[in-house]
Amino acid sequence: xxxxxxxxxxxxxxxxxxxxxxxxxxxxxxxxxxxxxxxxxxxxxxxxxxxxxxxxxxxxxxxxxxxxxxxxxxxxxxxxxxxxxxxxxxxxxxxxxxxxxxxxxxxxxxxxxxxxxxxxxxxx
DNA sequence: ACGCTGACTATTA
DNA sequence: CTAATAGCCAGCG
Numbered sequence: 001x002x003x004x005x006x007x008x009x010x011x012x013x014x015x016x017x018x019x020x021x022x023x024x025x026x027x028x029x030x031x032x033x034x035x036x037x038x039x040x041x042x043x044x045x046x047x048x049x050x051x052x053x054x055x056x057x058x059x060x061x062x063x064x065x066x067x068x069x070x071x072x073x074x075x076x077x078x079x080x081x082x083x084x085x086x087x088x089x090x091x092x093x094x095x096x097x098x099x100x101x102x103x104x105x106x107x108x109x110x111x112x113x114x115x116x117x118x119x120x121x122x123x124x
Numbered sequence: 125a126c127g128c129t130g131a132c133t134a135t136t137a
Numbered sequence: 138c139t140a141a142t143a144g145c146c147a148g149c150g
Binding site: 049055 | 144145146147148
């Protein structure tokens, strides 16, 4: 038994011309373990486009139209703050989904963020 | 093709 | 804490 299954199914556009940047983001976000969160910057770095955290956030905006569903609520900003909650309907849904998975949120911010943080770069 | 936008991040004041 | 600034780059009109 090999440990290949430990790796994430990363689909870098540079390595998969048929895969758009957005789809790469979606695939990675779908692989975020339940009860964990990560940041836009971490995702961008995992895709090899470090510094393009904005593109990740933008991809999340499209995630509502993508199937299968993307757990966008597990993606927060660098401070563990729910900056994207206002794009959910209703906005409170993002926090509810997180708390439902055992993540405590206070003042629009993930409690013990570093303990819930999931770094995709360490899985590659 | 050009300019604007943005669910970001880091730095500076 | 807030505000401003700069870097970042894929999509859209």
